[in-house]
Amino acid sequence: MNTLARESNSQIVKFPDSGTVLPGLVELIAADLAPKVVDIDVNAAYPKEFMHKLGAIGGFASMTPTEFGGSGRGLKHAIQVIEEASKECVSTGFLIWAQYALQWYLVNSANTELKSKMLPKLAMGELLGGTGQSNSMKSCCGIEEARLKATKVEGGWMINGTLPWVSNIGVEHFFHMGATVEGETGLLIGFVPGNHPGLTLVPSPHFVGMDGTNTFACQFRDAFLPDSQVVCRPGAEFTAFAARTKSAFILLQMGMGLGLIDACAAMMKRSNKTHSHVNRYLDDQAEDIEAALLEARAATYALADRIDQDGSAPYVKDTLALRLAGGELSLKAANAAMLHLGAKGYLLNNAAQRRLREAYFIAIVTPATKHLRKELAEMEQAPACCAA
Ligand SMILES: Cc1cc2nc3c(=O)[nH]c(=O)nc-3n(C[C@H](O)[C@H](O)[C@H](O)COP(=O)(O)OP(=O)(O)OC[C@H]3O[C@@H](n4cnc5c(N)ncnc54)[C@H](O)[C@@H]3O)c2cc1C
Structure with missing residues (x-):
């Protein structure tokens, strides 16, 4: 069943089931990523094989046009793939973001020869990068x-x-x-x-x-x-290039936050099966986090559709504001999950403490919380503090 959420301008936004984002995606994550998340987190294992397999099923193809070997399904679809992986592991979600970011710059380049040579291999995950x-x-x-x-x-x-x-x-x-x-x-x-x-x-x-x-x-x-x-x-070429690429490059990162917040809400609900009698005294409850998640997801998908339609340039400010809110909500959700899980969440192989560290990454990776606040504050005073 699809989930529905109402965006602030009253538009109804449909959320796909995890299973319908990309054929084979849920199965690949369950078989090849979920069993490895502790190894990735604790032993710095790089999930190279998973990345190649994800590419082979079309997990990196969304933002690359079909004439360059992609699927052209768009920014929203790319965010959804990152979101699905980040429900298990934000570290891997970030790698997928990097693979998309690399292609996105090529897609927007005037260097047709380089695009034709590299994009098909990057879109299918034969070659990887950041x-x-x-x-x-x-x-x-x-x-x-x-x-x-x-x-x-x-x-x-x-x-x-x-x-x-x-x-x-x-x-x-x-x-x-x-x-x-x-x-x-x-x-x-x-x-x-x-x-x-x-x-x-x-x-x-x-x-x-x-x-x-x-x-x-x-x-x-x-x-x-x-x-x-x-x-x-x-x-001038850079100025136009930066205007074309900026919003999508940053909004893509919302996939990491949405996936992490979803996982935190799920952890809190599981904990409530045995500890709701005491968890209910905590400030942030699973329903609060879930409601905020639905809003953030609806806003992200709607903005992604608008960027696909009109281009990046008109939506820089909206993107920065949403990305800032996504980082803040990630921190809030991970903090709430940790407090719900208690001592169990403090174990090295428990996801709650990992989610906390992942959430801080979402808030500090460029554009970091302080960077976003600076840029938004400067936009209030004078438009376009910077293009890149
Ligand atoms: C795990 C991880 C992955 C990242 N991946 C990427 C990526 O793929 N692409 C990318 O462009 N950026 C990447 N970054 C950088 C990231 O986006 C931020 O720019 C970076 O974390 C610094 O941001 P900041 O806001 O803390 O910067 P600031 O507040 O400006 O501070 C940065 C501080 O870090 C210090 N510093 C710089 N390099 C090192 C170092 N090697 N060891 C110790 N201290 C150092 C600087 O001296 C400075 O004090 C990554 C960062 C991390 C932690």
Whole structure:
């Protein structure tokens, strides 16, 4: 049965059953992801096989047009896939987001040759990868300095600098990076393989959560980026590119939050079967979290449809506000689940404490809570603090 929710403007939004998002998805998650979540969380196991299998059933194809080997089912569908995986594991949900983010920049690139060559393999999960755009987004908003610099040379660009964290990568993976160019506005965006000459991948120190994400620091030392690997040039091309890509890139992250919040509400309801007599004294109850989830889900799906229809540019502010609310609700839900589960939730193999660490990631990954609040505050004063 479909679930219905009413969006704030009274539009009725239909939620699909988990089983109807993508044929084989629920079965794949149950067989290949659910049994591995503790290994991913505690032992930093990277779910490479699951990712390839997910790609093979169309789990990465939604935002890539059919002419480039995707399914073209759209942003909402991509969010739903991330949401389903995140009901079990946000670390894996983040990897799926990274795979979509990588393709999304290519989809919006004018480099047709690169798109034709790479998108079909990325859409089907034959090749995997991520995005090093956190520093670009933060530098565009005046939060930190741009860490990569590009200099024009014959046939391409010379890249120098270090990105401290890029996930879902390795020597066989791909990612895109953004670099400043002296005298130009905006950024040069490039598409880079993990074994690119002049690039060194340095494994990150261990994280307290999200440790199975294959996260590396990327050091560029006179790394030559040929023009054939340029996704977007600085200046006017970048301004238009950023306007086209921004909302969808960020709204996609809502899949992680929706999946996590759903899982937290389910945990609270299970706990209430034996402990409702005492759980009922807690501030946030399962019904409160579920009601907020239905609203957030309805708002996310409706916004995704609007972005698919009209493009990213008109919806940046709505997206930032919803993404902020999604991070806050994730923290609230995980906190409530932990308090419901009590000491049991404190065990290393119990999902409640993992959900808490995952929720903090949703709130701190770029755009982080403080970043979102800064950008929204600046938008109130002057429109478009930054494009990326
Ligand atoms: C598990 C994980 C995965 C991530 N994956 C990606 C990704 O795929 N792509 C991407 O672009 N970004 C990624 N990030 C970065 C993330 O999006 C944020 O930009 C980052 O967490 C910093 O945000 P912040 O708001 O805390 O920044 P700030 O408040 O500005 O603070 C960042 C702080 O971290 C410090 N720092 C930087 N690098 C390191 C390091 N290697 N070790 C210790 N301290 C350091 C800085 O000096 C600074 O003090 C990832 C981060 C984590 C934790």
